[in-house]
Amino acid sequence: MSEPSELYEAILKGDHRSAAATARKWLDEGVAPMQLVTGHMIPAMDEVGRLFECEDYFVPELLLAARAMKAALEHIRPLLAAGGIEPAGRVVIGTVKGDLHDIGKNLVAAMLEGGGFEVTDLGADVSPERYIEAASSKNADLVCLSALLTVTMPAMKTTIEAFRRAGARDRVKILIGGAPVTPQYAQEIGADGYGENASTAVALARRMVKVVHA
Numbered sequence: 001m002s003e004p005s006e007l008y009e010a011i012l013k014g015d016h017r018s019a020a021a022t023a024r025k026w027l028d029e030g031v032a033p034m035q036l037v038t039g040h041m042i043p044a045m046d047e048v049g050r051l052f053e054c055e056d057y058f059v060p061e062l063l064l065a066a067r068a069m070k071a072a073l074e075h076i077r078p079l080l081a082a083g084g085i086e087p088a089g090r091v092v093i094g095t096v097k098g099d100l101h102d103i104g105k106n107l108v109a110a111m112l113e114g115g116g117f118e119v120t121d122l123g124a125d126v127s128p129e130r131y132i133e134a135a136s137s138k139n140a141d142l143v144c145l146s147a148l149l150t151v152t153m154p155a156m157k158t159t160i161e162a163f164r165r166a167g168a169r170d171r172v173k174i175l176i177g178g179a180p181v182t183p184q185y186a187q188e189i190g191a192d193g194y195g196e197n198a199s200t201a202v203a204l205a206r207r208m209v210k211v212v213h214a
């Protein structure tokens with residue numbers, strides 16, 4: 001992003017009406033959806049995080065920024081989903097137990113849909129039991145776990161262990177992601193893969209489905 005844009009400012013200020021209207025206007029003018037996401041919206045959320053860290057912003061400002069981000073995403077999501085061509089596999093996705101952050105998870109879900117996957121989104125604060133139940137009832141190839149808090153990362157491990165205990169671990173590939181998560185952590189807890197962002201998540205999911213079906 002060369003300079004702060006209207007969309008960036010709207011998210012930073014938590015103005016959901018302006019965020020939605022600006023996103024709509026730019027999409028109508030032909031700006032690529034992912035350019036809005038990576039060039040303006042994610043940088044705005046990063047700045048919100050920085051302001052929170054240095055105590056210029058508090059939880060209410062985070063909530064307003066998140067609402068503005070979601071309002072803009074409402075316009076972008078259908079366009080990402082429309083990009084898909086062939087059905088690529090079945091995915092169950094959610095944010096792990098105790099964690100309410102769902103913006104990144106929503107983006108990953110939208111990109112996977114756009115990549116032709118059938119996606120079941122369980123939302124946030126998802127218990128291991130709900131992942132296991134959904135993976136079984138949807139006959140999922142992949143389970144995607146998101147966590148944004150260092151204190152909820154262990155819930156990823158607990159979820160993977162629960163799959164193992166339920167005898168369901170071998171039926172799915174488990175991918176993890178979220179800002180504090182690392183490839184090393186994925187290896188440590190026995191996940192099948194780690195994705196840094198929504199685009200790499202799609203490439204990774206495609207590779208994993210090939211492995212599942214091999």
Ligand code: B12
Nearest residue numbers: 049066100101102103104146149150177178179195197198
């Ligand atoms: C918005 C926000 C909130 C909102 C969330 C609203 C919502 N509906 O999501 C609210 C206000 C609820 C919130 C609450 C809290 N938050 Co908060 N929040 C944020 C903030 C500013 C932005 C997160 C975000 O949406 N980023 C944008 C998205 C697009 O990025 P992303 O989530 O990282 O996702 C991308 C990748 O990580 C990846 N990815 C994500 N998931 C997955 C999954 C898979 C499978 C794959 C492959 C990839 C992948 O792809 C995504 C797209 O590219 C961050 C700061 C930051 N910059 O991250 C703090 C932050 C995460 N929050 C923080 C904290 C401390 C809290 C609270 C504890 C605050 C409090 N005192 O109450 C609570 C916890 C509530 C709870 N139980 O969850 C800290 C966490 C610190 C830590 N290390 O644990 C952060 C880092 C802020 C900070 N700098 O201190 N928060």
